Amino acid sequence: MRWIYAIHNRLNIFQKVLIANAVLLVVTGVGAAVLAVHVRQLSLVERWLHDQALTVVLMAFLAAGLAVSLGINWVILRVAFLPLFRLREIMDDVRAGQFHARAPAIVGDPDVAAMGSIFNEMLDRLDEYRRATASQVLRALEEERKRIARELHDQTSQVLTSLLIHLDLLKERLGDDAPEDVTRKLAFIRHLTSDTLEEIRRLTFDLRPTILDDLGLVPAVRWYVQNVLEPAGIDVELVADGFNGRLRDEIETALFRIVQEALTNILKHSRATRAQVLLRREPGGVSAEIRDNGVGFNPRQAIPGVGPDPGRGLGLFGMRERAALVGGRIELHSRPGQGTRLRVWIPLDGPAAPADEGGAGKEVAIGHG
Incomplete structure (x- = not known):
């Protein structure tokens, strides 16, 4: 059995399919020859007497031969294409999002083994390119976030803080004699400015928390x-x-x-x-x-x-x-x-x-x- 296994591993799919069909032709030919010899050995009387039975036997023999041939063909082709089935499973895993999946070392067909090796090399190169691209994108994203957060903190937040201070000074200057509608509008503006400043601080933290850089x-x-x-x-x-x-x-x-x-x-x-x-x-x-x-x-x-x-x-x-x-x-x-x-x-x-x-x-x- 070892020599059969060794030959099986050295043959490619085309050679295996060719041998499988050759085996089917040989089996079919041998069966037809045996049937022909058996028919010739019958006398004319036996042929006439057993014409109906002979027809049934012939049909049964042909059906059995066809079933055996199909079974042998299925088994041989299944064994021949098994490495391809394994490679297809890996491809399905990659398509489903398992980008780290790799084709195993394939034995049984040198052509499919070469396909698996090339497939793994392609995945490795794509993975390296994807990681390099992702690294550049994430690095650029963090730098841009840091820049925007710094501008929001150093400029926008400072302007809003200054606005709050001036609103408080204005309220003190107006004193208690200020009209009620003016006081109400000043309070509304201050509340709106304070909420905006708090939202800017939250946005700044989401972009690039300064506490991460500092502490x-x-x-x-x-x-x-x-x-x-x-x-x-x-x-x-x-x-x-x-x-x-x-x-x-x-x-x-x-x-x-x-x-x-x-x-x-x-x-x-x-x-x-x-x-x-x-x-x-x-x-x-x-x-x-x-x-x-x-x-x-x-x-x-x-x-x-x-x-x-x-x-x-x-x-x-x-x-x-x-x-x-x-x-x-x-x-x-x-x-x-x-x-x-x-x-x-x-x-x-x-x-x-x-x-x-x-x-x-x-x-x-x-x-x-």
């Missing part, structure tokens, strides 16, 4: 929890462990954006009442885990460009891209009705993941929604 990851996440989730009625527990110093800027930015997106999804989609954020600095990297008690979802349906909602899953896709660009990875666990747990791990120096260990300097902040 680091943990204070920025804490600010976001206290000012976005807790006012919405979500009870959030924030645990930070091992953060005794600052991380590299790209790691802090990537991790904050991932946590921010996860918390935004909790606020918009989960209908959760409780959430937990665990930030840990470990010997070889940093991790963040976000949990909620919300409605959950099916992660297989959160693939951008797939299904009736092409925009679904873009947030998760962006989180995976941000993690991958700094050598990290994301694990997502969710089921309908059972909440969601998302964990991201980013290496500090290399791509290898360490064991799950804790660090020193534990800090716990519990928020009440």
Whole structure:
């Protein structure tokens, strides 16, 4: 059997199909020859007496021969095309959004093995191009966000703050003798200016939180929890462990954006009442885990460009891209009705993941929604 297996691995699909059809022709020819010899051995009387029976036997023999031929053909072709079926499964996985899927080492057909190798090379090149493009886009996006946030903070916010001061001075100068309608309009303008200033500050934080640049990851996440989730009625527990110093800027930015997106999804989609954020600095990297008690979802349906909602899953896709660009990875666990747990791990120096260990300097902040 080994020599048959060795020959099978060396033949391509065309050769296997050619041999399969040749085998069918041989089997059919041998069967027809046996039938012809048997018929010649019958006398004329036997032929006349058994004409009807002979016809039935002939038809049965032909039917059996056809069934055997079709069965042999199916088995041989199934074995011959099995490597193609495996390659097709990988292509379907890639089309469904599993961009990290690769064709395994294919044995049994040299042509299909070459196709699988070329397919993997194409995917690797596309993946490198996609990551390089995503890196440039995200870097440019962060720089643009930082520029706009700086302009809003240094110019627009300063102008609005100055306007509030002048409104207060104007109110003091008018005193208590000012007409009621003027006082009411001044109060309305001041209220509108104050709300606009607060919205500008919120927008500035969303674009590029200065607290992230000034104080680091943990204070920025804490600010976001206290000012976005807790006012919405979500009870959030924030645990930070091992953060005794600052991380590299790209790691802090990537991790904050991932946590921010996860918390935004909790606020918009989960209908959760409780959430937990665990930030840990470990010997070889940093991790963040976000949990909620919300409605959950099916992660297989959160693939951008797939299904009736092409925009679904873009947030998760962006989180995976941000993690991958700094050598990290994301694990997502969710089921309908059972909440969601998302964990991201980013290496500090290399791509290898360490064991799950804790660090020193534990800090716990519990928020009440």
